[in-house]
Amino acid sequence: MPSTSPSHGVRLHVVTGKGGTGKTTVAAALALALARQGRRVLLVEVEDRQGISQLFDISPLGHEEVQILADPSGGSLWGLSVEPKAALMEYLQKFYKLGRAGALLQKAGAVDFATTIAPGLRDVLLIGKVYEAVGRTQGRAKERVYDAVVLDAPPTGRVVRFLGVNDELAQLARMGPIRNQADSITALLQSRATVVHLVTLLEEMPVQECLDAMAELAAGGLHVGGIVVNEVRDPVLSDDDLDAIASGAAPELADRVAGDLESVGIKNPDKVSAILLREASDHVDRLDLQAEQDQRIQAQGRAVFYLPALSGGIEAGGIGVLADELTTQEMV
Amino acid sequence: MAPQKTRGTTRDAGTTRELDVDALLADRGIRILVCCGAGGVGKTTTAAAIALRAAESGRRAVVLTIDPARRLAQSLGLTELDNIPRPVVGFDPAAGGSLDAMMLDMKRTFDEVVEQHATPEKAEQILANPFYVAVSSSFAGTQEYMAMEKLGQLRQQSDADDRWDLIVVDTPPSRSALDFLDAPKRLGSFLDGRFIRLLMAPAKAGGKAYMKALTAGMSLTVGVMTKLLGGDLLRDAQTFVAALDTMFGGFRQRADQTYALLQNPETAFLVVAAPQRDALREAAFFVERLAVESMPLAGVVINRVQGVEGGLTRGRAEDAAAALADEPERATTAALLRLHADLATIADAHRGHIARFTTGHPGIPLIEVPAAATDIHDLDGLRAVGAALSGRPHSAAAGVGA
CATH class of the missing domain: 1.10.286 (GTP Cyclohydrolase I; Chain A, domain 1)
Structure with a gap:
């Protein structure tokens, strides 16, 4: 990839956007584009929507990583749907070798508490799993298992809180292993190895949310990658x-x-x-509106990528078309 | 699937009935309208348009919005997030109705609940607790729970001073549309659960004595918690829970009351969707869930549906465009035909998604709102949406932009 592309040196791509802008589709297209360059890529969802399995028409994803496809280039695309309870149990097992206590915590309602009610803990567990996948190594040479991880993140309205949750937790947990984990995750998210891509449509509300999120992300110490304008209609008329x-x-x-x-x-x-x-x-009215919104996006001075509206929908190879667009436009 | 409770139309399994929003608004027995659905489908716009139409047909309406887009908020005269319903300027009061609008302030609402249920001294203690600050601003589901709480408050106030006879509620942009229904129960099961008693035990018994009173399993659990979370966090949580102890009854009762309110025949749910697979899948989940919970579904609103006028099919338009393509002086007509073919393709895709939904959920009243050429950001735009919602569009521009 060109060194000027927003993907240079990035290991974690976070994809967000207003609901309905197609962020799952864009995350999938980005992951596929990376896989087609010979990389081993993990595509992760954290809201249990089964968006990835629907897009690729495969069995529902679970807490086990499964291979979605292998590319002739040698690259491969893997999928994972992070489940907070499984992530908590895995975490407890890994760090504390908890057999019996894990079951006890579950029985006492602590697992439900941690995964649904405790402030931010659910998000910490979800990001914790992503963090683990990004850093995972194998073999004696400690090679990275994944060249890149693409996260289909919560929508713009919640993404900054989602990504900043470790900071928030660090203020509550002033010491202890969770604090340490929170600090390492924050370090990864705020490093150049992580970028947040924003997906928008050329409509007023999605663009407004996109711009608001950019300001919030910057204030939260996170790096904005590219802006992906989705569902762009070609001018049919001269x-x-x-x-x-x-x-x-x-x-x-x-x-x-x-x-x-x-x-x-x-x-x-x-x-x-x-x-x-x-x-x-x-x-004509729609094009005028689009041009107006496009100017607002261009004014940000960021890398902007345009994906065409696929009038037949995203099924049947549509993701591949979008992946090739992202490659052609040098997003990856 | 269980039979649906429907309203405004008679049930007729196997066919799709048109949802009659005007009939719904004319039914004075309906006091609460809840608009729910996936994020990005135009819930807020739908809620605002319905409230405006209700007010202009003589209802005294208030609309509770959660997170409106800036220009939509401005069109309703909402300039600040202050939890106070204010009159909307510019609506037509000829029919004798009124229209108020408000934006939910989640933190403020939570604070008010605490202040209402605890002694001033205790309230102060709770509001200053770091655990409370975190819970009230980022508790998974706080926004959903507080939207419910605010709905309950508005309903109570409408009984007390008769200011409103219809409350239209927008629901939060949740992970899933179902979160809105699940939040109060989740809070309830947490408050009733063993875990909270476990957290409260140390504060109640004090010192080390409580350890002996607990089973070995319990103390191990507390040990693990301490190790995981750090002692400070656990202590803050314990203090918070202990302070809340006195008001649990109130919390629990309110959550139950609001839930019961949603099952009351005076409430009607509108499930809002867009003609896309994901949004309609969420809508299907919600429709099924409402049936399970015995909550009254009025119907489904599908926003931004691409329609095509006239009988010119995609294939015919493409053929005609191809036939004209070789003649430069007819290029404009060829381009217009290609544009029409594109729109027809989108319209076909929308039809397909909607057809799959209605096949799976027959007999549910449904109304389609056409795609608008531009965004909605003033009362006229909302009026046009309201007209389209009632199946009586007065202008081709009626529709929901985003």
């Missing part, structure tokens, strides 16, 4: 056509279009012509 429609040269245009329609045997050409021009007028 600039001249757009101008004609926008300038209200409609009556003359409507007649001309109706004539053209009639020549290819379309029934009710006048009615269809009026419909097409109304659609075009909406299209």
Whole structure:
């Protein structure tokens, strides 16, 4: 990858965005793009939505890492859905060799407490698992198991709290092993090895949330990677056509279009012509809005990547198309 | 699947009925409307549009929003997060209705609950506890629980002073739409659980004496907790829990009351979705869950549905565009046809997703709101959405932007 790309030297890619912007799709496309470059990549979800398994049309993911696909380049893509209870048990086992006490904690309701109610502890466990996967090594040479980890993170409204949760915890737990773990995780998240990519649509609210999140992430000591603009529609009409429609040269245009329609045997050409021009007028409005929002994003001076709207949906190879776009635009 | 309680239309299994929002709003027996669904589907816009339409049809409505987009908030006159319902300027009072709006302040609401249920001295102690500060600002589910609490308060106030006869509630942008329903129960099971008694034991008994009173298993658990969390955190948690002890009854009771309110026939749920697979899957979960909980579902709102006017199919448009493509002077018409074909493709995808939903959940009243060309950020935009929601769009621009 080019040294100027926001992925240079990054081991943990965090992908967030307003709900409905397609952050899971973008996270998957990014992970696939990395895998197609010969890397071993882990794609992680933390909200148990089973978004990854649905996208790749595989069995639901669990707390075990499974291989989603192998690429001819030698790269591979793995998937994981982190489950807080399993993460807590794994953590207790690893650090305390707790057999009986783990079961006791569960019985006393402590596991439920830790994973659903305790402030931030659930998030700490989820990130803790991601942190473990990023740093995991194998063999005598201590080679990294994964070249990159891509995290499908909570939406922008909650991501800063999610990523900052270790800081918050550190204020509560002033010492002890959880404190130490929290400090190491914060160090990884705030290092250059971690970047947060923001996904947005060219609509007012997603863009506003994207800009707000960028400011919050920066204030939280986190590094923003790229902004991925999703579902961009190609201008179907030429600039001249757009101008004609926008300038209200409609009556003359409507007649001309109706004539053209009639020549290819379309029934009710006048009615269809009026419909097409109304659609075009909406299209112009939408393009104006998009241009306005695009300017706000460009003004941030960040790397911006554009993914096309796949009118047939993201099934059936759509992720591959998006992955190739990200590679072509040198996001990876 | 269990039969759905529906309202506004008669149930007719196997077919989809149109949701009649106007009939719902005209039913004075309905006092609470809850808008729920996945994040990013236009819940807040839907809630605001419904409240406005209700007020302009003569209801005295208040809308509780959780996290509105800035311009939508401004259009409702919401400039600060202060937990106080304020009149919305610019709505039409001709039908004798009124419209108030407010934004939920989660922390403030939690503080108020504490102040209401504890003695002033104890309240002060709780509000200053570091564990409380963390819980009240980041407790998993605090926003959901506080939205419920605020709903209960508004409902009580509407009984007391008759200021409102309809409360429209937006729900928090949760991990899952179900969190809103689960939060009070989760808090309840926590308050009733063994774990909280375990946490409280040291503070109650004091000193080392309590250790002896506990079983070996319990003391081991406490030992592990101390080791894990550090002694300070555990002590803060214990102090917090002990301080809350006196008000548990109140908390628990309120959570139960609000939950019962949601099962009351005066409440109606609107499940909001977008015509995408994920959003409709969340909607399906919610619809099923409401049935299990005996909570009254009024219907499903699907926002931002791409429609196409006229009978020109995608295939026909593409063929016609191809036939015109070779003639430069007809390029504009060819481009317009390609644009139409694109829209038709999107519309087909939306139809497919919606059809899968209705097949799995037959008989549920449903209304589609067309995609808007631009974002909604003023009362006129909300009016257009309200008109579309009632199945009586008065302008082609009606729709939900985001």
